Amino acid sequence: MSHPLANSYMEGSCFPTFLTLFFQQKMILFPNAKINLGLNVLYKRPDGFHALQSCFYPVGWADVLEITEAESYKFTSTGIEIPGDPSNNLCTKAYDLLKKDFDIPAVHIHLHKIVPIGAGLGGGSADGAFTLKGLNDLFGLGLSIKKLQTYAEQLGSDCPFFIENKPVWVTGRGEVFEPVELDLSGKYIVLANPGIHISTAEAYGAITPQEPTRNTKKELEGDIAHWKAFVKNDFEEPIAKKYVAIQNLKEYMYQKGAVYASMTGSGSTVFGIFDEKPLGLSFEKEIMTWEGTL
Template identity: 50%
Template sequence: MISFPICKINLGLNILAKRKDGFHEINSLMYPVPVKDVLEIVPAEKFNFRSAGLPIPGDHSTNIVVQAYELLKKEFNLDPVSIYLYKNIPMGGGLGGGSANGAEALLLLNKIFVLNLSTDDLQKRAAILGSDCAFFIKSTPQISKGRGELLCDFNLDLSGKFLLLVNDGTHISTAEAYQGISPTTPKHNLENVLSQPIRTWKDDLINDFEYPMLEKYQQLKGIKNELYILGAEYAAMTGSGSTMFGLFSKPPEMENTFDFKNGFVKLIEL
């Protein structure tokens, strides 16, 4: 069985408080974006994991897809499977590609082995794998709270808008991003800001990771400025970085505006 895990952008990301468990309380809107990896899982005589595309650091045993299998295997005594993952979504870019892979593995295994787990059941198990994983069980616009696992549907439709993703290859780990954060109460209510026209978001829809990371990586600040020069209605960093994005009412005329040896530039109609 084969599927195509997608990624996400964060529209606003407020870091509210440090928790006793070491995580942080957040508030963010996660919006699904159709940039895709490829994940195939089939029954096999013995367990096997292979990957291609973008190189994945670390041992395969630590890959979130393998962890998803091990989680359900322990609970349901699953038979062996062969897993193939093709990575297209860059890592360390704030797009949630790894989390999407883990969630998609749970969805596929639920179908393959007819586990009959509900959406709620799958979200609870996805939250064990990672803070963003639960979002990708449904992959619809959702307000994310708690450490990212408390989700609520939100009526936001960006259909017809053009999304420009720009990643210059800079890798920012979640740990690095949090080092520059001082939790605080936001000046504006996220849900209220998101209910206003996109053109009003520039000053009020804030990703708390953005200021310290753009000060540290000045090239990212330059990308954001360029997105506005190109005519973006709103531009920001997604997640803990380093992917910058712009929302446009029509396709921007980029020519050779962004030219990186590593990273990527993708224009998507939502």
């Protein structure tokens, strides 16, 4: 029996196009963001990177990534405008990395950008890592998690996290992972981005790297009620002093009942973790928000 959609296209000139689409290999993925639970900047390493400590935790705010086999490589995007040369996009770089080592076909990568850019959420890193995973699955490359993480490390420090995409304690420059005994399942999270772009140079220029006075990993594995006092993001205080909107968002999260609130990464997104969905949340229209269950 023929497919009913095929029958509808046979009557018109679009049928050849439909056949092409129907038999093309295609994959749709949803690269999600992450938050930092605590972020300690210890010192500047000889290689120019900073030694960090943090917990990376995945959240549901996500882009939409479509990979389709094509006659020639193409990258396109919709949604939030992505600055810079498309050839420098991490999705393209991920494709180029695998293309060097494997005889994979050309693809058309289309990214619908939803996660704010430069917001401390790792959205671009997720896009690159999910491209690696998508190409691996689409073309049956058989790459292990470890091998995919090795490729992802070449894209950027945060990228390897998104290969397994589960909570980890992070050290090194953000690429060394350890298990963390932390499960926030059932908690409710609200993320708010005020649209303030904070460059890496500005963020690091505002802090003095130092060893933390408390064991952040141990605090995170303890009672969340104590996080407010002991789990800190080293970037938050100096950045919030300069950009009052960040401090206001954090205070608002606590006013609405958050058990813990913080800026994530080098900013400017602020998140609040709640025991249950808060009532009566209201944000100014220029603030991008996402909320959901962890």
